[in-house]
Amino acid sequence: MLKNILIALVLIGFGVIFYDLFMVYEAKTELTDLAHYYAKNGANEIGGANLVTSIVVTYRGFDTLGEVTILFVAASIISFFLKLKEDEEEKVIGSKDTTELLVTASQVLVPLIFLFGVYVFMNGHLTPGGGFQGGSIIATGVALMIMANPNFKINTQIIHWIESISGVAFVFAGVLGVLLGGGFLDNTFKGLGVGEFGTLFSAGVIPIIYSFVGLKVGAEISNILNKYQKSQKSI
Amino acid sequence: MVTPIYIVATGLGVGFAIGILKKFGKNFTGALVLAALAFMTFISFQWFYGLHYGSEVATYVYTAGFKPPFSINLLMGQYESIASLMINAIGLLGGIYMFNSLKARGSDAQVVYLILIMAMNVLVMTRDIFNLFVFLEIVSIAIAGVILLEKSDRSMSAGFKYILASGIISTILLLGIVFAYYLTGTLNIDDFVGISLNTYKGGGLVIFLMMMAAILELKPFPANGWGLDLYEGADPGISAIISGASATASLFVLYKIMAFAGAEWNYYVALIGIITFVGSNFFGIVQENTRRMLGYSSIGQIGLLMVVLGFKDVLGDSTPFILFGLLISHYLAKAGLFWLSGIIKAKDLKEWSVIRKHPYFLFLMGTFVFALIGFPPFPSFFSKFNFVLLLTETGNIAWVIAILAGSMLEAIYLFRWFGYAVKSENSHIEKNKVCLHKSIPIWIMALALYGFSYYTSLSNPWSIAINFIPLAFVALLFVLDFLPVYIKNSLSILGMAYYFYLVYPQLDNMRLIFEVIFIVGGILTLIAGFAYKGTRPGFHAVALLMFAGLTAIIEAKTTLEFFFGWELMTAGSYFLIIRGKRSMTHALSYMMFSIGGAYALLAAFGISNVGQINLDLNQIGHISYLSTWAYALLILGFLTKTASVGLHIWLPGAHGEAESDVSPMVSAILLKAGVFGLVLTLIAMNGSDSQWSNLAYALGWLGAITALSGNLMAVFQEDAKRLLAYSSIGQLGYIVFALAMMTHLGWLTAFTYSINHFMYKAILFLTIGAVVLRVGTHDMYKMGGLIARMPMAFIAVLIGIIALSGVPPLSGFAGKWLFYNAVMEKGWYFQGIIIFFSGGLAFLYLWRLIHTIFLGQLKDNHRNVKDISIWFAIPVYILIGGIMVFSVRPDWVLQPLGNMLSPFFPTGQLNWDHSYAYTTLGYWSGTNVFITIVILFLIVFGILALSTRKAHKLKQFDITYSGEKPFRPETTHVAWNVFAGFYKAVWPATIPLVAKFWDYVTDFFHDGAGFTRRIYSGNGQAYMMHILYFIIITYIVIIGG
């Protein structure tokens, strides 16, 4: 009982703090200076139609590197945390049979999902979307495959290669920025040109970087899913 | 210069690449991770070096080719380079330490570890608040991951609780950040510093949210249960990283946010810090689990650093010195201790005795413990000293009290732990296996600690005068510890003699007297050390450490030097005392009283600086603010060393249980350090405008009561060494009383007693100690009749007790005579009667030393004992010579003493006419008294010798028993329970009220902490509730609801 009162008091307290925060808010009619700069010059400096992508990949590329790292760290931790003992590796996950519908649909849908994912990350600089979104979409395909067949074996070797190479490529591109451009993760490589606005091959190396990010995210999430799937063997 | 961005690039690049490279095996990836960490360390080191020596300037690193605020930038400045170097260095060493445990978990774990270290670097360097958030999350997740290196349910639930807590914290931080952006339109920290967020509507709230997150990352008390579980549940290697690197990074985050939070936050940061410091250490005293205790200590230390940060405006230019001094000491020492706890697999504190099976680890542990508590020569000592001084200078005395109280609590549990390690039973525990790669990082930390100690003392203008030569000599002796006793002993004696030769011309007469007691006395007692065989591990280094401290007090010109010496002496004597057989608890209580006393001194030195910083030791003669309090604190501090009643409970055990040649060191010599301190204080007080007469009056009563109770307790002792120990309490009571009179005669008495007590107590302790070595017991009733076997000892004890009891002809009488003159002149009749009565009591126990030990029946098992070792006899007889000289020609000593005291007390001197000393009350000639008594003695002795020539010599067994075999044979000894009747008369006075009082205090703290720490219920939800309540309460306090 006392505990409930305490919880209620906490929530009321936070209600008050958040109410104060809410009262700070006034609807904006103008962009902030920073946003104004991006909106004004983003298209020219970066060449991407999607301003959010320009910010994510270029202006705040260092954050994005951090994001990728977070996923990577989470995936790595889960890999060694949920690692199976040798004798468990060969176990078969016992579950009810999956429905015919799911199995058939997955066979049809998975290639489409993968394709869609690739499309999303490759066009991240033009349309809503990008590496994370595309990568997640790819991972949903993997999820679907696992749902359809709980004992489905994912080729982890490939996942690791994709993950590793795209990660190294991202960092390498960043270092190239130090050597050639104006600083770490300077993806425009001044002089390389930004391409024709609005087309796939525009916005400098954003599509390339975002593809790496997409592949890496897809691989990482798939890796996590794979570990989740396998860890059922230990229960 | 390699740009710091390569720290990130290396960490991430190698981390990502390991996905492919893992097929080369875990050893390869492990080595690769170490190589990456080494390169990162190298980068931060070269920046540190460049920035520190001015060949580089603070440099911004831009990303994405745009200038901030449009892109994220990093800063590598001087502080950043230090923090980054600390993080990378501990990362590298920790990586070496944990090489096997990381390997066992595979390349994924190695990668997580690498990225953890990398991300903490970014936390330090980034100048973008959102980027800071991102990397804070990386750190949190990675920490939650590396906890799992230890495969147990405990570490798993600790990790989960940690994720829950950091999840809440990051929610708060994120809200703060986005609202900060909403208000200001920037995310760049430098922009925040430029504009004042507080002036925006709602800016205060936004700052509040960010500050809360930054503070909560530092695990403030009491919203830190998850942090404690983390320390306890994680692999010790990881705990070291959390305590060393993560805390450093988090502190840096707080520092960055404080830069734009506004000055009004300083106070609250300091407040939360001090609550954390005191609270954590309070709970620490009831911990039995090593790692959790270290966790409490870590959190407490970070709290202290928060206090420093909170006072950064007050401390001004000294802030970095104080902050980094404390931080570095904590960083190195705590990492070392956590790593040790990983090798010494002892969960319970008591099991740490196994560390004695690795003597060098014991040395390392001692180094770390003393560094944590802030003993010299470690950087934390200088930092704490400066911190306290600057705080009192600006009038923040309540803060000083809280800081010292917290430090005291921390000292209690760390020294208890150390005591277990040094003393408790260890035969049942198996020795641990030690891998080289685990012990090397610990050694590096310890060596770095010593290196920084030297560097710190050089970099501080106040401490540059400190004389490190004695310390270097101590270190040399430690290194040579493997040599046999006779070499080390000779070396020690030669070293001390040479040092005395160097120092004595620089000293005034008063200091010279004490220096002679300390150093010449030290040499004499060291001679007795030749009686020991083997290597006697550790003895010489710690004994010399004590003497180094003692001479440093004498030579001190500044309060810092004095305090430095005082703490060295305390440390050395602690080690000497704890060497005794059953002295674990006594050494601990000695240490606690000493530290308490030292903190009283520190506070007093601080108060003497109010309004100005003046480290000159003479400054205590010109205290303008709260002067009575300052003198009271100084006196209190010194009384802990003289063991005045109330503060004496450590002495009987400590002196009684110490080794035979250590007892005289700590009794005859060490106690005089307190006297010296009192002398300095009272001289200063006498010369100042302070209203000190009440203080002196109180001190006089205290001395009188001490004299009475010390002697009274001595009467009932069956243990010869404890008897002498209690007698010391009584004798020091006389000295304190005499000093308190604040007259010329009173002080003359005090000095006479100091010199006498040094000589006869050294004689008695050395002789009795030597006897104990022969007969193997302290209990007097187990001895008897030893006069036949040990005539040399008998004569020494006889002379010793004659001198001590103050009867003519020996020098004790000079003291007594002066004493009664002084008392009558002063008019303290009532106290004088108490003192007189105490003197009578002294006969009751002194008689027993001769009667019980040397007269009566020789015990069967002592039939073949030899006389005391010649090495003990030499110093004893030298001292007897000293007593004789003093007795025959007291004027040789008393006249110069009188001249020395005249500047302080110009009236009421002793007038000398050849050997006759006159006061207003009468006269006395030591020489004539001596000659008369000796002639009388010889006459009586001659008559007796002649008249008993034909007497029948009775053999021991020429007696008749009544045929009974006594149930307890010792009860038939004449000395057994000899004072039963007397006891009936005085028993109410012998109830150990003081000991009971201190027991009560201890229990109060122990039970209090034991009860309140239950808020750490171990439940993850409860911990989150603590965090949320912490935020709400702080909100009410700061924003005002």
Add this chain to the structure above:
Amino acid sequence: MEYITLGHMSLLLGISLTVIGFWGILTQKNIIKIILSFTIADAGVNIVIVSLGYVVGKTAPIIDNAVVQEAGRNVSASVVDPIPQALVLTSIVIGFGVTALMLAFAMKMFTAKKTLDINQFNELKW
């Protein structure tokens, strides 16, 4: 507050979700439910972030034909603030990573004790 805008409404929604999330975090005993409560709170914060980037009457920051462009593809007059949207992307990914890790913990904790009651994981205390 003179008039209620879309920004106000979504901000209110975000804040409410956060408080609801906190409620769940503090009251639920089942670890999975606690994790879900965390994701609710995260979602709330994310909505708050997006709301703060809202500019009355403006559209998404993607330069296409739907957006009024000035010279040099300057769209500053017609789009909402893109920065919170970039931040929220990062925040979502972080939330994802944390959730994934928490789920892994939940799985292992269940394997260890065959229960998901958080009160059963109190080994370390005091």
